[in-house]
Amino acid sequence: MEGGDIIEEEEENHVEQEKEEVHQHGVTNGLKSKELSWKKLDSFNLEAGFINSNQSPGSHQGGSWVSIMKLAFQSIGVVYGDLGTSPLYVLPGIFPDGIKDNDDILGVLSLIFYSLMLITLIKYVFIVLAANDNGDGGTFALYSLICRYAKVSLTPNQQAEDKEVSNYKLEVPNRRLMRASFVKSMIEKNQTVKYLILFITMLGTSMVLGDGILTPCISVLxxxxxxxxxxxxxxxxxxxxxSVAILIVLFQIQRFGTDKIGYSFAPVLTFWFFFIGIIGLYNFAKHDPGVIKAVNPIYIVHYFSRNKKNAWISLGGVILCLTGSEALFADLGHFSLRSIQISSCTIVFPSIVFAYFGQASYLRKHNQDASNAFYSSIPKPLYWPMFVVAVLSAIIASQSLISASFSIIQQSLALGCFPRVKVVHTSSQYKGQVYVPEINTLLMLACVGVTLGFKNTLQIGNAYGIAVAFVFTITSTFLMLVMIMIWKTNMYLIILYALTIGLLELLFLSSVLYKFVDGGYLPLLFALTLVTIMYIWNYGYRKKYLYEMDNKVSAGKLVEITSDPSIHRFPGLALFYTELVQGISPIFTHYVANVPALHSVLVFVSIKSLPISTVPPEDRFMFRRVEPHELSIFRCVVRYGYKDGRTDQWEFFEEMLVSELKGFIQKDLLMSRLPAERRLGLANEPDDDNDQVVARRNIEEMVQREVGIVDGVLKSGDIVYLMGENEVMASKGSSLLKKLAINYAYNWLRRCVRQADEVFMIPRKRLLKVGMTYEV
Known part of the structure; x- marks a missing residue:
């Protein structure tokens, strides 16, 4: 057993003993162990040790079958548009110069069939979706799983109490494997590996955003x-x-939310999948049923032996049949695991396979139509109805990656890796359905720019392939880490995955990079820009946090300041916002030095993001008291997951915080008197019962008095919000690169995005900002 596990077990045993003793004396009926454990270790001042908690692979949003089927229907309108419309442009991308050998069609069809089978169906639908984070998917969901299992996060704000949040836990197989411990230990000890994992996460996120730009362009065109x-x-x-006009309209309707868009778009895409499946079967039966031979992978070998380098280059077109597969995972938070698996296996996958087999059958008889395989293969009476459905489906196809872009921005924002933007929750029923106005506008402008710049799908296809291949490879890299460290998967299965799916994806990546100068540079340019923005923001955020940790106010200094008779205490409640979790921010001393007055009740509020999707409401607030009791000073950490909305109206937040504070005061005073009361209970003198009654009465009076103060403050409305307005500057002697990153880039980003008081919707008339400069 690891050292962290031993410590954790000893703490749990101690807590259980305390809880049992308390229960025997009838004092703390119903108290949870987590309300006792903090007495032993105050993680508001100390760094937490290793937290060994786990979550089951494949946990997902529950719900009745009626709800699951509704989500399955909605998902057709949101998730599969890109994957479903790929038959529009895949074969023209593979044969840009025409078909040179009729048997090449069989080789290409076999490649398409096995690529869809291995990557879309087996990898994404049955493996990657199982690596969800409490029902949420995407690159940051995988990163959050790794952060919870190993100490990978570069921001030192971990606390032992985090493991008590129900959604934080991971359930893994009981057997401990040496390789899992070795990999975890290597990651935790190597700072370079931590930076590399963060960089790969940002790169994967940027590539999905690149997909969100290129998908609408290529689908609509x-x-x-x-x-x-x-x-x-x-x-x-x-x-x-x-195409530009259609794209502008598409982005304008995003504000209505995934729920409404899904119900509106799902019928159209259902017709689309029905049509391409039926037409595919018709062409298959009419032209050349012999293409069924493509299920034999030997035709792939023959294709490569005939065409050699050209066959390898054509993989850049084959990968386009997989575009949108990554949206299955990235859009998981909008729906559920089971709903996406049902819709994938029953409607989407069969229809797409039938469509490709039908097109291949048609091309075996009409080689000259390779450049427009989809529309040429449509029977004449169905041409115009199919054209209308195709245009509508192409518009909808863009929705999958647009929705995915909103989800990953929300995740990266919560984990401190993206500048503050507004996140609008568009559904009260499904928490994962969000809309980000700023990102929607930027995606729209980028899509219009790409469409005006390239004008056709060939070069956009080259760019698109690189973005897709990078996302596939990054997802597989993280997935194998999850398999090794968290799932404890059999090593032979991991090797099998690497040699089949992993190798195929690397082969695709090598092919699309060959077309770098023919448009392939575009997603890499997008990714470089986005990764730079994300890294600068995260770098500045971490530097500011570390400065506050190094200069935090000690508990003794805080008592000294607040006990100073020159500091006037007047009635009211002050909520002092700070990002620091352990200790008191240095802004507090700066405030007292300039304003020598404090409210009668002072609460230091830290907003903290946990590497989980949601935090249950009962685990949202965590309080500690600054001793002695008479100071009425508290510390509070408000914990959120990356899917939780943080834009509650200030009245509601205020009410919740004060309510939780009153509950904490009652339990805290009760616990602080337990040792004395326990001693009284062990005595056998006749006066024992009277002594216990007196002790209980004293405790109740103290509770009523302190709770009464808080109640009075709430009723009178004397609540003030204090917030630091700190400017971050590079310290003297810093390198030129650091000065550019902090003094200019980071501070410019901070001025351009939403301020903290806007994000938390704090009323301006109750807000007091305290300015201070940090030299980091």
Missing amino acids: SAVGGMREATSSLTDNTIMWI
Whole structure:
């Protein structure tokens, strides 16, 4: 057993003994062990040790089958648009110069079939979705799982009490494997590895955002381009401007939320999957049923032996059949694991496979139509109905990555890796459904710019392939870490995964990088910009936090300041906001030095993000008291997950905080008198009962008096919010690069984004900001 486990077990045993003793004397009926354990270790001052808690792989949002089926239907309209519309442009991307050998169609079809089977179905639907974080998916969900299992986070705000949050726990197999301990220990001890994991997380997030830009462009351009089949006079410019108009409308409707969009779009995409499946079966039966031979992977070998380098280059087109697979995981928070598995296996996967087999069957008889395989293979009577459905489906296709972009921005924002932006929760029923106005506007402008710049799908396809391949590879890297450290998966299965799915994805990545100069640079340019922004913000955030830790006010100094007779205490409650979790922010001494007056009740409030999706309401607030009792000074950590909304109206937040504070005061005073009361209970003198009654009465009087003060403050409305307005500057002697990053880049980002009081919706008339400069 590891050292952290031994310490944890000893603490739990101690807590159980205390709890049993208390129960025997009938004093603390119903108190939880977590309300006792903090008496032994105050993690508001000390760094927490290793927290060995775990979550089950595959935990997901529950619900009745009715709810699951509703979500499954909605998911068709949001998650699968990109994956479902890929038949519009995949085969033209694989054969840009036409078909040179008829058997190449069988080789390509076999590649498409096994790529969909291995990556979309087996990897994403049945493996990656199981690596969710309490029902949430995406790169940051995998990162949060790793952070909870190993001390990977670069911000030192871990606390032992975090393990008591119900959603924090991970359930793993009982057997302990040496390789899991070795990998975990290597990550925890190596600072470079921690930075590398954070960088890979940011890169994966940036690539998904890149997908969110490229998906609408290629989907809409491909669909609108089908008009040439009926009207050959249309030019590239006309198609481009029609596409731009459609894209602008698409982004304008995002504000209505995933719930409404899903119900609106789902019927259209259901028709789409029905049509492409039926037409695919029709073409398969009419033209060449012999393409069923493509299920034999030997045709892949023959394809590569005939075409060699050109076959490898064509993988950049094959990967386009997988675009949107990453949205299955990134959009999981909007729906549920079971709903996505049901819709994938029953409707989406079969329809797409039928569509590709039908197109391949048609091309075996009509090689000359490779550049427009989808529309050419549609029976003439169905052309216009199919064109209308295709355009609508292409518009909807963009929704999967747009929704995914909102989700990952919310996650990265909560974990301190993205500048503060507004997150709007669009559904009271499903917490994961969010809308980010600033990101929506930036995505719209970027999509319009890419469409105007490239005008056709060929170069966008090259760019798209690189973004998709990077996301696949990064997801597999994190997934194998989860398999090794958390799931304790059999090593042979991990090796099998690496040699099949992992190797295939690396092969795709090598192919798309070959087309770097032909548009492939675009997603890398997007990613470089976004990673730079994210890293600068995270770097500045960490430097500021570390400065506060190094200069925090000790408990003794705090008592000395507040006990000073020159400091006037007047009626009221002050909520002093600080990011620091352990200790008191140095802003407090700066405030007292300039304003020698304090409210009668003072609460230091720290807003903390846990690496979990949601924090249950009962675990939201954690209080500690600053001794002695007479000071009426408390510390409070308000804990959120990365899916939790933080824009509660200040009245509601105020009410919740004061209510929790009163409950804490009652339990704290009760616990502080337990040792004396326990001694009284052990005596056998006749006066024992009277002594216990007197002791209880004294405690009740103290509780009523202190709770009465808080109640009076709440009724009178004498509550003031204090918040630091700190400017961060690089210290003298810092390198030029650090000065540029902190003094200019970070501070510029802070001025451009929403301020903390806006995020928490604090009323301006009750807010007092305290300015201070940090030299980091």
